[in-house]
Amino acid sequence: MSTPLAVGPVIPNFGGGGSQGLTCVQQNRLFCPSWVSSNWSNVLWPALRQHIVLTVIAVGIGFAISLALAVLATRARWLERPVVAVAGILFTIPSLALFELLTPIKGLGLSVTTAEVALVSYTLLILFRNISTGLREVPADVREAAEGVGMTSGQILWRVELPLALPAIVAGLRTATVTVIALATVAAVVCNEGLGAPIFAAIQEDVFKTELIAAGLLAIGLAILADVLLVGLQRVLTPWARARSV
């Protein structure tokens, strides 16, 4: 058992790594790759996995709510203004404040649910606006043609309108995902999960920096990777957009 404690600053390595001199951790250098490799499986990887789960759940729920509201808003136009107004207010409230404001509410408190409620609320404006813009920009001719061949309104939605709105929808998913990845680091104030958790642990100890740097870089890397993957998804899902632009 030569590994240091999970979340610890300068822990003398009594197990003896075999080296005579002080280790990087004992010297408390700015960045110790050895700490990263020995704490990958018990600190960094679980945090990264939790971060991904937090993000996927938030974007998933946010997408379901936004899709339902956007489809409703195509039938009942008056819905659009209040939805955008409420989602806009939620989007504007700074993350740290929103997380704290949710904690006194019964049933939420310091929990993953609180984190998810806040994260979902940040996706609504982006997703609703993109989905409803995409649906609205489906040409009226196309819709009429679909009616002309005898499609029901449900069929038109699933087989004509949503596929045509796909580029705008995926663009919204991309922005929402990246935003949630960024905000989920702050979620650690209420649920101590995700990449924010090791960042907070390190900030509170204020001595050992490796943990902070490693988790910070992982968060940035995850955001950039997600953005790149979603651009790829956008291209795969909308081959016609590529063909047109060539």
Next chain:
Amino acid sequence: MVFVDAIKFIFQNGPVAGDPSAPTLAHYTLQTLWISGIGLAISLVIGLGIGVTLGHLHRYSFFAVNVSNIGRALPSLAILALGDAFLGLGLTVTELALVILAVPVIVLNSYVAIDGVEGDIVDAARGMGMTGPEVLRRVELPLGLPLIFAGIRTAAVYIVATATIASLAGYNGGLGAIITNEASYHLSGVIGAAICVAVLALLVDGSLGAVQHVVTPRGLRLQAAAAAAGS
């Protein structure tokens, strides 16, 4: 009820039990505004400089769009934490983080705004004998202003949020200092400060929205109204 205590905390200007010399809530609020204001001012100079110049020249669109997209992907807490690790988080490094996060939004919007002004209009202006700077000042900037302001608005809200988060990364100032200090302020103080942050962000967004409305040329406003009515 915590929310009632939080409202009391706000109206009593942020008292700390047993420490009458503690800074007031108003002091912290102004500090947040001040930190955000400096960050926004620096970001505007850099962001508008780059975005408007590149948009006017219609060049380096790849740079303007992609650097901005990557910028948007940067988690603010991670940037602040890295700043803290490498440089120590004082006011200067906090401002640096704010600028890093806000500049991409401003560059992207101002680039798209100026680059997207219709070519015919620019040609007409040149045909009337306007020089490049005149075209920029009298044609491209007025037409691009609504979109430019949308970017400034987003950046400002982002800056207020990040200035609060700076306290989590160890910077001791602004309303975030109350939110991260539950030991002295209790939950009611934390919630009170959170309400102040939320209201502050909404006010900043609302007042910039009002400015955006004022600076939009009347012709564009009519067009937008017509488009909204027609949709």
